[in-house]
Amino acid sequence: MSLPYFRVVDHTIMINFIENILCHFESCFSRRAAFRWFVAIIAGLMLRSDKLGVTSIIRDLALAPGCYEPMLHFFRASSWSLEGIRERWHSAVSQYAPLYKEGNLHVLVGDGVKQSKEGRRMPGIKKLFQESGNSAKPGFIHGHMFGGLGILAGSIRNWACIPLSIRLHDGLQAAREWEGASVSAASHVVQMVEDAYKAALAFGDSLLLLDRYFLTVPALERLGALNASGAVHMDIVTKAKKSCTAYQKPGPRRPGRGRPPKKGAAVHLKDLFASHAGQFQETEAELYGKKQRIRYYSIDLLWGQKLYQELRFVLVEMNGVQSILVSTCLALDPLSIIRLYSYRFRIECMFRELKQQTGAFCYHFWSKHMPRLSYYQKKGEPEPLERVEGEKPRRKVLEAVRAIEMHMALSCISMGILQSLSIRYIGKIGPSQIRYQRTPSKGRVSEATLMHYFRKHFFRLLGQEPGLRITQIIQELQEEPGEQWDSMAS
Numbered sequence: 001m002s003l004p005y006f007r008v009v010d011h012t013i014m015i016n017f018i019e020n021i022l023c024h025f026e027s028c029f030s031r032r033a034a035f036r037w038f039v040a041i042i043a044g045l046m047l048r049s050d051k052l053g054v055t056s057i058i059r060d061l062a063l064a065p066g067c068y069e070p071m072l073h074f075f076r077a078s079s080w081s082l083e084g085i086r087e088r089w090h091s092a093v094s095q096y097a098p099l100y101k102e103g104n105l106h107v108l109v110g111d112g113v114k115q116s117k118e119g120r121r122m123p124g125i126k127k128l129f130q131e132s133g134n135s136a137k138p139g140f141i142h143g144h145m146f147g148g149l150g151i152l153a154g155s156i157r158n159w160a161c162i163p164l165s166i167r168l169h170d171g172l173q174a175a176r177e178w179e180g181a182s183v184s185a186a187s188h189v190v191q192m193v194e195d196a197y198k199a200a201l202a203f204g205d206s207l208l209l210l211d212r213y214f215l216t217v218p219a220l221e222r223l224g225a226l227n228a229s230g231a232v233h234m235d236i237v238t239k240a241k242k243s244c245t246a247y248q249k250p251g252p253r254r255p256g257r258g259r260p261p262k263k264g265a266a267v268h269l270k271d272l273f274a275s276h277a278g279q280f281q282e283t284e285a286e287l288y289g290k291k292q293r294i295r296y297y298s299i300d301l302l303w304g305q306k307l308y309q310e311l312r313f314v315l316v317e318m319n320g321v322q323s324i325l326v327s328t329c330l331a332l333d334p335l336s337i338i339r340l341y342s343y344r345f346r347i348e349c350m351f352r353e354l355k356q357q358t359g360a361f362c363y364h365f366w367s368k369h370m371p372r373l374s375y376y377q378k379k380g381e382p383e384p385l386e387r388v389e390g391e392k393p394r395r396k397v398l399e400a401v402r403a404i405e406m407h408m409a410l411s412c413i414s415m416g417i418l419q420s421l422s423i424r425y426i427g428k429i430g431p432s433q434i435r436y437q438r439t440p441s442k443g444r445v446s447e448a449t450l451m452h453y454f455r456k457h458f459f460r461l462l463g464q465e466p467g468l469r470i471t472q473i474i475q476e477l478q479e480e481p482g483e484q485w486d487s488m489a490s
Helices: 008-023 032-047 054-060 065-074 082-096 188-203 217-228 269-275 334-358 391-424 447-463 469-477 481-489
Strands: 105-116 126-129 140-155 158-168 206-209 234-240 245-247 266-268 281-287 290-303 309-318 321-327
Touching: 008 032, 008 082, 008 391, 008 447, 008 469, 032 054, 032 065, 032 391, 032 447, 032 469, 054 065, 082 158, 082 188, 082 391, 105 158, 105 188, 105 334, 140 188, 140 334, 140 391, 158 188, 158 334, 158 391, 188 206, 188 217, 188 234, 206 334, 217 234, 234 334, 266 269, 269 309, 269 321, 281 334, 290 334, 309 334, 321 334, 334 391, 334 447, 391 447, 447 469
Parallel strands: 105 206, 206 234
Antiparallel strands: 105 140, 126 140, 140 158, 234 321, 245 266, 245 290, 281 290, 290 309, 309 321
C-alpha cells in the first residue's frame, strides 16, 4: 500500500537521500558498532517525540531495552574523532545541500548561544550574563556557552540555516594544559572566526555574518592571518556599536623628522546621522521578508586601535531605528551589506529549531570526577576544573566534554538533513498534505512538519527499502524486528 500523500517514488528518494548522507560518515568510525550507533542516533533525533535523552531515541525507534547502556557509551567512545565528523559533515553539506550563494561566495552565519544547565558536575558550566528586556528573567544564569555556525541554503523566499557546528567556547580554559585536551585559549569571538574559516576550507570563498559583539581587533587580526594563508578568502559583515569610533585616512606626510601618521582625524560614527543627513540616500529594499523604506550612507574609514584596518561602514535608518553595519570587503555595495546582514536572523531560527524540535540542548552528560559546582562561589576561589587532579579523573572529565560536543554534532547533522529535504521538496510537498495547519505555509515544509511525517511513516519507508544500510542497522538493534515492524507499519 502506498503512502497517502504523494507518489511512492518520492518516498524512496527521501529515504535514499538520508541513506547517502549517513553512509558518507562510515569511514569516520574505526569500529562497525560505532557506526551503527551513529546511524541509529541520527535517525532517532529526526523523529523523536520527546526530549528525554537516549530514552526517547530507543522508544521511538522501537529498539531493544539493552541498547540503552551501549548507546550512552558511544558518546564517550574512542572509536571516532569529533573533528573528523565535523569535517565530514561539511563535506556532506557541500555535496548534498542546496546551498545559497551571494555571487560566487557562500554565506556563513555565526553567533553565540547560552544554555542554562542545573547539573553541578557538568564540565564547562560557568556563570553567564543574560541580556533580556524581561525583568522576570535573572541577570545571570549558570550554563554552557556555545559558538554556533551555520550556512545559508535555499532561496531568499525559502531560507534555511543549516547548522555546521556548535562547540563549547567558554568554561574549559582551566583544562587546556591537560594531556589530550583540545581546548583553545582564544576568546569566543576569535574561536568563531576560526570555526568559520575551517568551514570555508570545505566550501570555498565565503562571507561570514556576525552580530555586533564580534567586531573586535583580535577577531580582525585573526581573520587577516587566516586569509594570508591563501587557501580560501573569507570576509565579515557585522554590526558596530553606536559608540564606535573610526578614523579618516592619514593625509600626506609633512616634511621633517618622525614616523608617518597611521590615521587621520577621529570620526564618531553616530554623529554622522546628524552631520551628514543631507548625504543619506533613500530607497526601498526587501528586508526580513517585506518591503522596507530605508535611508543609508556609506563611508570607508580606518578602524581598530593600533590596527587601523580600512572597513566599509554603512549607516542605516529604518523605522526610526539607527544602525551601523560594517564590512571587511570594500567591494560590497552598501545595499548588499544591508541585505546580507538581514539574513543573519536565520541563525536564531536555527537555534530555535534545534532546541524545540531535535532537542539538541537537552543533554545530561556529567562526570563523578567533577568537583561539585557552587552557585555561590566567591571571587578568587578555584574553579571546579582547577580542582581536578590525576590522569584518570581528567580523562573522564574530557570524555564528558566530548560527549556533550558529540551530541551537538549529531543534532546538527539530523537538523541539516531535515532542512535539506524540506528545501529539495519545495513545490512537491505542501505542509497541508502532511498534517492539518490552520494557516498553511506557502514555502518549504517546516522541520517540525517533516518530523511529524517521519514519526508516522518512517518504518514503512524502511520496509519499502530492505536493502538499505539504515534499514538493516535499525532491524539489528530491535528486539523482535518482524513483529515490531508489522505493528509500526500498520
